[in-house]
Amino acid sequence: MLTSGIILLEGGLLNPNPGLIFWTALTFLIVLVILSKTAWGPILSMLEERAKGIQSAIDRAHTAKDEAESILKKNRDLLAKADAEADKIIREAKEVADKLRADLTEKAHDESRKMIASAKEEIEQEKRRALDVLRNEVADMAVKGAEKIIRTTLDADKQKVVVNDMIKEMASSRN
Amino acid sequence: MRKKAISRILALVVPALLSLNSPVFATTGQNEAPVAATAPVAPASVEAPVAAPAEAEAAHAEGGEEKPGDLIMHHILDNHTFAFEPFGEVHLPRIEVAGYDISITKHVVMIWLAAILLIVIASAAGASVKKMSANQAPKGVANVFESLVDFISNDVAKPNIGHGYEKFLPYLLTVFFFILVCNLLGLIPYGATATGNVNVTLTLATFTFIVTQVSAFRAHGIVGYMKHLTAGTHWALWIIMVPIEILGQFTKPFALTIRLFANMTAGHIIILSLFFISFILKSYIVAVAVSIPFAIFIYLLELFVAFLQAFVFTMLSALFIGLATAHEGGHDGHELEASGHH
Numbered sequence: 001m002l003t004s005g006i007i008l009l010e011g012g013l014l015n016p017n018p019g020l021i022f023w024t025a026l027t028f029l030i031v032l033v034i035l036s037k038t039a040w041g042p043i044l045s046m047l048e049e050r051a052k053g054i055q056s057a058i059d060r061a062h063t064a065k066d067e068a069e070s071i072l073k074k075n076r077d078l079l080a081k082a083d084a085e086a087d088k089i090i091r092e093a094k095e096v097a098d099k100l101r102a103d104l105t106e107k108a109h110d111e112s113r114k115m116i117a118s119a120k121e122e123i124e125q126e127k128r129r130a131l132d133v134l135r136n137e138v139a140d141m142a143v144k145g146a147e148k149i150i151r152t153t154l155d156a157d158k159q160k161v162v163v164n165d166m167i168k169e170m171a172s173s174r175n
Numbered sequence: 176m177r178k179k180a181i182s183r184i185l186a187l188v189v190p191a192l193l194s195l196n197s198p199v200f201a202t203t204g205q206n207e208a209p210v211a212a213t214a215p216v217a218p219a220s221v222e223a224p225v226a227a228p229a230e231a232e233a234a235h236a237e238g239g240e241e242k243p244g245d246l247i248m249h250h251i252l253d254n255h256t257f258a259f260e261p262f263g264e265v266h267l268p269r270i271e272v273a274g275y276d277i278s279i280t281k282h283v284v285m286i287w288l289a290a291i292l293l294i295v296i297a298s299a300a301g302a303s304v305k306k307m308s309a310n311q312a313p314k315g316v317a318n319v320f321e322s323l324v325d326f327i328s329n330d331v332a333k334p335n336i337g338h339g340y341e342k343f344l345p346y347l348l349t350v351f352f353f354i355l356v357c358n359l360l361g362l363i364p365y366g367a368t369a370t371g372n373v374n375v376t377l378t379l380a381t382f383t384f385i386v387t388q389v390s391a392f393r394a395h396g397i398v399g400y401m402k403h404l405t406a407g408t409h410w411a412l413w414i415i416m417v418p419i420e421i422l423g424q425f426t427k428p429f430a431l432t433i434r435l436f437a438n439m440t441a442g443h444i445i446i447l448s449l450f451f452i453s454f455i456l457k458s459y460i461v462a463v464a465v466s467i468p469f470a471i472f473i474y475l476l477e478l479f480v481a482f483l484q485a486f487v488f489t490m491l492s493a494l495f496i497g498l499a500t501a502h503e504g505g506h507d508g509h510e511l512e513a514s515g516h517h
Contacts, residue, residue, distance in 0.1 A: 013440065017253060017374045019270075019277035024286055024369075024378040031290045031353060036345040039297035042305040043317075043324045044344060 243451035251443055253372055254281040259365055285369040289356040296320075297352065327351055327489060335493035336500065343496055346386055350379060351489040358439060358481035362474065370484075371439035373432065380428035380435075383492040388424070391499035403499075427495050431488060438484045442477040446470050 255278060258264040269278040300320035304313065313321050332340040332347055354370055361368025369375050392400055404420045405413050449470045453462035 013248070013252065014373050017280075017372075018275050020253060020280060020282055020372060020374040021378050022275075022277050023279075023283040024375045025382075027283075027286050027290045028349070028353060028379065028382065031293060032345065032349045034294050035297050035349050035352075038294070039301035039320070040324070040345045040348050042301045043321055044328065044341075046304045046307075047321065047325055047328070 243448075243455060247444055247447045247451065250447055251368075251371060251440055253374075254367075257281050257284060257365075281367050282369040282372050282375060285357065285360055285367050286375065289353065289360050289369065292360075293352055293356050323351075324348060331486070331490050332493050335490065336497040339500070340493075343386065343390070343493070346382070347489050347493055350382070350492060351485050354379065354435065354488055355481060355485035358485060359478075361439065361443065362477055362481065368439045368443060370435055371443060373436045376432045376436040379488070380431040383431060383495060384424075384428040386492070387427070387495045387499045390496055394500040427491075431491055435484050435488055438480055442473060442480055445473050446477070449473065 255269065256264045256266050267279045267281065267284065269276070271277070296316060297320060300317045303315070303317040304321065307313065307317075312318075327348055328340075328344055332344055336343060357370040357375070358368065360366045361371060391403065395403060404417050406416050406420055408416050449466045453459075453466040
């Protein structure tokens with residue numbers, strides 16, 4: 001320890017050297033002046049420019065993001081509105097369809113009822129007509145039967161008597 | 176692969192172990208030989224010219240076959256010769272102006288080398304940055320410089336100085352890169368660490384001191400500056416506070432000086448000491464098992480310290496400037512300073 005200390009002091013590690021101080025100062029100042037012009041100036045200005053560029057890029061990205069968000073929101077709103085509209089349309093359509101169906105069934109019911117009624121009436125008419133025909137037929141047949149019966153039982157004498165009676169009767173009634 | 180390596184190490188180590196004592200004899204023999212050779216010659220020739228070499232020899236002998244400590248100091252200290260060990264050496268010119276010795280020493284050469292390297296590389300980076308547009312990715316040297324410049328400006332200057340930090344950026348950046356390059360140049364073979372010289376670090380710290388004081392004057396004016404020295408205490412305490420504050424102005428650059436100088440010197444002393452262990456013990460085993468691995472470890476540590484100390488110097492400079500220019504609204508500067516004193 002002691003010897004190293006002595007070496008330090010004897011060796012002149014801390015000796016002042018005005019020449020070296022002079023040259024160091026001169027060299028350093030020259031380097032400072034030259035490098036300020038040739039190196040630090042351009043590098044620092046470029047760094048600043050780049051920092052500005054990055055900042056503006058970030059700002060632009062932010063505004064783009066905001067814009068995109070607003071667009072997204074608008075889209076979502078539009079979508080929601082469209083959904084609501086579609087729901088409404090479907091509901092309305094359903095209502096209309098229901099009404100239409102009800103109407104149609106009502107109409108069909110009416111129609112069928114009417115058809116049934118007319119059919120019934122027709123049937124009635126047919127029945128009546130059939131009855132009339134039947135009645136006429138029966139009457140004809142009865143007349144024909146009666147004719148046949150009468151024809152078979154009718155003779156001249158009796159006829160004369162009948163006619164005479166009739167004449168007498170008519171004469172008496174005229175008086 | 177591994178077997179080959181082990182056999183090679185054995186081939187190195189075994190003869191060393193066998194002839195463990197022979198180098199000792201060899202060195203002492205070599206040392207004695209010239210002395211023995213000159214001794215008989217000296218009386219024979221004229222006495223005057225012999226005196227100088229004899230003295231040199233005496234000094235050499237007195238140093239006891241060159242003390243490792245002296246050698247280490249020789250490597251660390253400034254020098255008038257630039258030695259390229261086995262190839263020879265370059266003698267640097269001695270200049271004296273008006274009684275002042277302003278010789279070009281080894282450390283001056285290293286500073287110039289650092290300055291030239293820095294100017295060339297940084298200017299190239301600046302030129303390539305100038306050529307490209309802002310939204311283009313930087314490449315190569317420009318990229319390295321840009322990230323370091325960005326680090327110094329946004330993580331060192333901005334948080335420590337705050338408003339108006341842009342004014343001090345050229346100084347802080349130059350200090351950072353200058354110290355960094357000087358530190359790194361000290362790590363290459365034949366290089367010397369200029370920042371391991373207290374004169375260099377003192378000069379740099381003085382620049383920080385000047386920048387700090389000037390910016391304090393500019394920020395507060397003379398009255399504000401004087402008020403700063405009272406640290407906002409009651410007038411009765413001024414007789415204690417003012418000297419402490421004035422002293423505080425000088426301890427800051429002093430701390431910067433010693434921190435950088437000591438850190439850079441210590442690492443080199445450790446590496447050299449580790450090497451000299453193997454020379455002192457005269458053993459290849461120590462060299463292979465201790466000196467080289469540990470020296471490599473310390474070297475890597477030094478590489479880290481080179482960056483760290485450049486950063487610390489810059490960071491503290493920024494902090495001191497920030498403390499000096501802190502506006503009246505922000506008294507946190509004072510509190511920070513005060514807590515630092517306790």
